[in-house]
Amino acid sequence: MGSSGAVLLGGAHGSLALARSLGAQKVPVAYITNDSPLPGWSRCVGTTIRWPGTRDDNALAFLLEAAQTHQLQGWLLVPASDPEVRLVSENLAALSSIYRIVLPGWDALQWACDKPLLYKRAADLGLAIPKTYDIAPSLDQADIPELTFPVVLKPHMGGGNSRIAKAKVVRADDAASFLSAYRDAAGQIGGENVVVQELIPGGGESQFSYAALWSEGKPVAEFTVRRTRQFPVDFGYTSTFVEVVDEPRAVIAARALLASIGHSGLVEVEFKHDSRDGTLKLLDVNPRPWSWFGLCASAGVDLGGMLWETANGRASSASAPRLGTAWMYLARDAISSMRLMLRGGLGLMAYLRSFASVRSWAAFAWNDPLPGLIDLPLTAWRVLTKRLLKKIISRR
CATH class of the missing domain: 3.30.470.20 (ATP-grasp fold, B domain)
Structure with a gap:
């Protein structure tokens, strides 16, 4: 059994802050990522492990094997990004046999993570939510319901590599822009996974x-x-x-x-x-x-x-x-x-x-300066390589 510590799975600035909080208590920290390297530059992170990510067929096996390979048995596993939360929650029994986890199983957690379920639970509890529209997954011009514009379109869950998942919210100000935005979003993640709501004013x-x-x-x-x-x-x-x-x-x-x-x-x-x-x-x-x-x-x-x-x-x-x-x-x-x-x-x-x-x-x-020094150039590089270059390539 390895010495007790914490494994942060994914994330960026939130994972960095959590690593610093744990580091203040002298807790060993390992960081597993397929995305941002930022937390790995912290003096509070002892080990950075690259992995193929949640979409890989062997994602669960990787986490189970990583405990053996890197002596992480018994460590606290904290998923720090939306796809990682779902992976850990859905496989709670298997992962809990090796790691310590403070998170509900997916049968309960889905009512907080899946927006249609979240809004249903909120309505049942009498909590206020934005007006949410019931949209047919295969929408054509004749099927557009009576919408009060502007509206916003969201993915039903966080995470993912689609454009709408990265944008989080898309605004539509009239029927034409809504139809275009909905068809685009549905083409990326499926119409059944697109949530359409009223736009609440204010920033x-x-x-x-x-x-x-x-x-x-x-x-x-x-x-x-x-x-x-x-x-x-x-x-x-x-x-x-x-x-x-x-x-x-x-x-x-x-x-x-x-x-x-x-x-x-x-x-x-x-x-x-x-x-x-x-x-x-x-x-x-x-x-x-x-x-x-x-x-x-x-x-x-x-x-x-x-x-x-x-x-x-x-x-x-x-x-x-x-x-x-x-x-x-x-x-x-x-x-x-x-x-x-x-x-x-x-x-x-x-x-x-x-x-x-x-x-x-x-x-x-001040006591952990390196991440702050590399954050701006790292962000600029990621914007250049992940957004601008992809746009140029797609246009060609």
Whole structure:
């Protein structure tokens, strides 16, 4: 049996933050990835292991064999990206024979991860959700239902390599653009996997999240934030400026949902305030480390450290979060803020004042500087190779 540690499976900035949280407790960390190398540059990660990813037919076998090859038996396995969450949850019995895992099985977790099931469960619990339309998978012009535009199209689950999965949200402002967007999305992931909803007005300032660690259907620690700025500014692929706030409505709704599935593990539940009726509407659930996970420790609620304690059967005591504490993804927040300024939605002094509350950065840390130094050139390289070059090749 190898010495006890943690295995982070996939992810990027959230995995980096979790590795730092575990490293502060002297926990050995291994990182398994087929995508971003960023967390592997942290001094808190001892081993980086490349693997073929969740789509490979031998993905499960790889994880089982990796425990033997790298002496990871008995280590805590934390899936840190959507496809990895599903793989681990669906194969919980097999993986739990070698690793320690704090996560429900797929029969329960699918009610949080699969959006149609999520919205059904929310409706059954009386939770507010955006208006969601029932669309025929094979849609033609005559089948377009009565939609109130604008609407958004989303994949039914996170993760994947399709364009809509990477974009997360596609907007349509009229019937023609909707039909085109729907057919394109259906061609990528199948019409039955496309969710169509009303667009709730507002940007990042209207978005809130509930962040927590749960164990056996009960919260161990929890707090709420406002995802004040995001990139892109209209439909955030990622948050860029997040600050701790008190939003009790998010706590009440998230507790009801997570208790209904008996949740265990890390979780972020996303909401958006609808100014039209004053409600907070459920958008998404992420049962894994999220991009702004580094804010947890800075806000005084170290969910990563508490996850380790929980996995080892030790009780954790949660402190009250420090309201106003903020996290920033500097490079992308600068771009988002500039766009907001050009629209008149953000003043220069307000942007500069926001730095005063930042206690955590997406990649940089004074005691672990290397990831922060390589994050910008790494992002630029990934954009060049994975997006721009693919567009050029596809056009040719």
